[in-house]
Amino acid sequence: MTVPSVGPVTAVVPGGPVSPVVPASWPGRRRRRTALALLATVAVLAPVAWLWWGSLMPATYSVADMGVADGGGGPAVGHADHAGVPDVPDSRGVDTLRETSTAPTAVALTFTARREAVVLPSGQRVDGYTLNGTTPGPEIRVRQGEMLTVRLVNENVPDGVTLHWHGVDVPNGDDGTAGVTQDAVPPGGDFRYRFVARDAGTYWYHSHQVADEQMQRGLYGALVVLPPAPSAVAADVVAATHLYDGRRLVNGVGPTVVVPAPPGSRARVRVINTDNAPTAAWVTGAAYRLVAIDGTDTLGAGLVTGESVLVTAGGRADLEVALPADGSGARVEIGGSSAVVLGGSVAPPSPRPPGTLDPLGYGTPAPLGFDPAAADRTFAYDVGRRPGFVDGVPGLWWTVNGRMWPDVPMYVVSEGDVVRMRITNSSGEVHPMHLHGHHAVVLSRNGVPATGSPWWTDSLDVADGESYEIAFLADNPGIWMDHCHNLTHPSEGLVAHLMYDGVHTPFRVGGAAANDPE
Incomplete structure (x- = not known):
């Protein structure tokens, strides 16, 4: 009987079991298929393993030797180079790039950072961080040209803490970025920030150590640099918006902040977005001007009605509101769920306008x-x-x-x-x-x-x-x-x-x- 070579056949033995008849070439073919399958697996997995291995970071490294120049x-x-050593002689360390002015300190503060339970206005308790027992931390106001000194003390924040002065063009050694411009301040330690407030405007500060967690849980505050001459506005208020476990608060005190202002006067509302996503601000009951973006004045700011202002994460927008003379008041809406109420009476809220102010063409060129x-x-x-x-x-x-x-x-x-x-x-x-x-x-x-x-x-x-x-x-x-x-x-x-x-x-x-x- 002829046995085809394409596969096994069955042989029947009288009085015995049925058993396959395997061609001599069949085991070799099976071994080759197994070997090819293994080679294919290696060919697929080896590059993946190489990419995985190449992505692993050392336990400690310098940001100066990462990336592609x-x-x-x-x-x-x-x-x-890859040892973190600069490849030019006489290189300056960022720790030496500090404030060079010898002017005396005009505003001296001490902030004590703590990890502790935070009680929201609703009575809800959340695990958070505070500065001097509050979130947001104390609002700082300083005049343009004055020297500001802030001593940061870490009482019990286990991961360490820093303060980054967001939007303030400080000397690099005062930037407050852990692992780049300083070491995180450990529990029981302290660090002193010292710089001249050279540019008037609206800024803020926050931790740049484990920044996402510490920021979201309340370790931030507002910094306002006032111009040398007093402003003519009747009210000048910060509106720092922040989400605490999904609840939007203004300045940590509630969804709505009421600010007294006389009828017919002007009020400046400094909106600071401390969250991770953009928000919008608009005014109900009055016209307004966008007088500053990210701490810099807008030149020739015209009156705005029927449009909102986009305030990106980390960004600031200063709105100057002209209150109605009839005493009806006005509202600066923030995100549609919070507001600053200006004047004696409470104007009703309004939905976000369909238009958005475009800074690309707003104001006067210079x-x-x-x-x-x-x-x-x-x-x-x-x-x-x-x-x-x-x-x-x-x-x-x-x-x-x-x-x-x-x-x-x-x-x-x-x-x-x-x-x-x-x-x-x-x-x-x-x-x-x-x-x-x-x-x-x-x-x-x-x-x-x-x-x-x-x-x-x-x-x-x-x-x-x-x-x-x-x-x-x-x-x-x-x-x-x-x-x-x-x-x-x-x-x-x-x-x-x-x-x-x-x-x-x-x-x-x-x-x-x-x-x-x-």
Whole structure:
């Protein structure tokens, strides 16, 4: 009988069991298939294992040696080697870049940070953080040109704490970024911040150690730098909006804050968005002017009616409201669930207007003080998203210029450079981009040039599908974070740094200080 070679056949033995007849070549074919399957598995898993291994971060590292040096068309000198050692002689440490003014301190404060239960106005108790027993922390008011000193004491915050002066272009050593410009202040320790309040405007402060958790749970406060001459407004009030376990409060006291103001007077409401997502502000019962964005005055601010103002995460918008002469009062609505009520009577709330004020064409143009067309450095900051590993964890991670953290750009500049940057977002979500230590001017959005008052910003809302061109003068040496201020995103990879040549940092992320800026 002829047995086909394509597979086993069955042989019947009289009086015995039925058993297969296997061709001599069959076991070899099965072994080859098994070997091929194993090779295919290795071919698939080896690159994955290599990517996983390559994503693992050491227990401690310098931000100066992470990423890919980008000189923006100029020399990328000053970027450290992989031991964190600067590659230029006579490099300055960020700890030496402190306030040089010898002016006496005009305002001296001590803030004591605690981790403790916070009682909301509703009576709900939440696990949180306080400064001097309150959240938000004490409101700071100082005159332009005055010296401010704040001693931060950590009573019991187990992870350590810092204070970052959001929007204030302080010397780098006072920036308050753990692992970059200082070590986190441990329990029982302290750190003294000292700087001149050079620019009048609305700012705020918050922890930049385990920033997302400590911020969300209340470790923040407002900083107002007043101009030297008193203002003519009848009321000047901060409206810091914050979500505590999903409950929106203004200044930590309730969803609504009532501010007395005479009929026919003007009131300035300084809206500060301390949350991770953008919000809107608008006025019911009166017209208003958008008189400042991110601490910088708007020139030629016209009256606004029927439009809201977008306030991105970390951003500020100062609204000057002209109260009605009949005493009917006005409301500054914030997000539709909270408000500042101005005047003697309570005006009814109103829904958000259909229009949104566009700062790109609002106000009167003015010289910038430098020429963006003659930029010394030009950078791209393209935000995207793709699957991969970050520190060994698989996920869908943010990317900068197509790269995942830590292989993100280190933007290298020299002091005095004019810098242009194009920010694009194709990630599917909005990102409030925040550059420490500098204000940038918006040149265009989606190719449309700015035509209004110079739009200076430190917290720029970049929606999905949008692109912005911005410019700034590199006039504040140091190593500065440039990150998304939805503070869940930097820990997911959406963070880069701006580094001046000839500057290094002695501080490390991780290590004995357990520095964790995000």
